[in-house]
Amino acid sequence: MIRKDIKSFAKSIPNNVKLVVASKYYDVNDISVLMQSGIKDFGENRVDSFLPKYDYFKGSDIRWHFIGHLQRNKAKKVLNKIDFLHSLDSLELAKMINEIREKELPTLIEVSVNEEENKNGVKIADLEEFVEEVLKYPKIKLIGLMMMAIDGSSEESLHHQFAELRNVRDKLEKKFSIKLPELSMGMSHDYKIAIEEGATMIRLGHIVSEEYKN
Ligand SMILES: *Cc1c(COP(=O)(O)O)cnc(C)c1O
Numbered sequence: 309m310i311r312k313d314i315k316s317f318a319k320s321i322p323n324n325v326k327l328v329v330a331s332k333y334y335d336v337n338d339i340s341v342l343m344q345s346g347i348k349d350f351g352e353n354r355v356d357s358f359l360p361k362y363d364y365f366k367g368s369d370i371r372w373h374f375i376g377h378l379q380r381n382k383a384k385k386v387l388n389k390i391d392f393l394h395s396l397d398s399l400e401l402a403k404m405i406n407e408i409r410e411k412e413l414p415t416l417i418e419v420s421v422n423e424e425e426n427k428n429g430v431k432i433a434d435l436e437e438f439v440e441e442v443l444k445y446p447k448i449k450l451i452g453l454m455m456m457a458i459d460g461s462s463e464e465s466l467h468h469q470f471a472e473l474r475n476v477r478d479k480l481e482k483k484f485s486i487k488l489p490e491l492s493m494g495m496s497h498d499y500k501i502a503i504e505e506g507a508t509m510i511r512l513g514h515i516v517s518e519e520y521k522n
Pocket of ligand 1: 330496497511513515
């Protein structure tokens with residue numbers, strides 16, 4: 309069940325930060341409740357649960373974000389149905405987007421800020437080369453970077469991890485003379501710290517549920 313104070317919760321998030329509800333825990337009824345509260349951005353991380361929800365809400369003003377690892381054998385089914393991709397993590401996927409996507413896809417690169425803990429995402433050491441290649445694909449509109457912090461990190465470590473993504477972003481902007489305005493970072497337990505470190509998109513799952521306990 310969606311928390312009863314969802315409207316005031318959503319209002320508590322700064323205006324310049326976009327709330328993306330990670331909808332993997334929520335069915336179409338929950339999503340409808342959230343939409344009635346003014347939330348329009350939803351992030352799915354699995355193709356199989358995304359597709360029926362997409363069909364159900366077809367024609368509404370919902371914006372679909374894909375936030376999980378997108379397997380290439382399933383990418384074809386989703387690439388023309390989403391509004392944002394947060395998890396570009398391979399050049400093979402970049403190539404597919406460029407071939408399959410009908411119009412530009414606003415895209416964030418998933419970065420592995422903590423290489424040994426987080427296997428998903430592009431390593432910081434490989435990022436410049438990766439961006440250089442991605443910029444060659446006209447269908448990819450690169451808008452920023454995404455990350456997941458390590459589970460169970462101390463507050464200090466979380467600050468450090470989120471700041472690292474921001475610093476990496478700043479370097480890429482300089483190096484390529486581009487703008488990467490979006491930082492997608494922060495989940496239910498760490499979003500406040502992510503916002504302090506410059507998050508512009510937060511992906512919240514559990515915390516929008518009535519059952520969530522801090
Ligand atoms: C599930 C999920 C979230 C949200 O997680 P919560 O801890 O429930 O807020 C954020 N990002 C991704 C990629 C997810 O899969």
